Amino acid sequence: MHPEYAKSYPARNSSGARHAAVIPSDSTDLPVRPRALYVGTGGDLALRDAAGVVAIRRNVAAGTEIAFEAVRVMATGTTASDILAIW
Template structure:
């Protein structure tokens, strides 16, 4: 399959080109910092941002795409499910 954008440099304003499932964990960092999070099942989402700030997003809806640079999704405070890190 051809990829007309293969020679373009990835940027934070472009679409994600990869992803990985996230299991919330209070101590383990993600394998890489995300450019966005997809939340399949809504709820609360407790994260550690790339800056180190710890935030909890309440009332995240099912199917939400959040443009967040996150290094960790914490188990404590997270009720959302089906979380995917996009890179």
């Protein structure tokens, strides 16, 4: 890959170049689809995927980075906090 493109387009397995705080919501999608979610304070994480399916990841430890392109972090079922979207 040409070095200029390597700077502009991170690889799919990279951790990302930007981040933003996530406010869980049952009605609002994330403004961007993240590469991963970072959990600052542990707990359960209810994630909605592109197909509209919600699954709860139980007992996510503080400091965990989950590689998942969530469409929405649901308020119902999420007990974790200090969540960051990374893209």
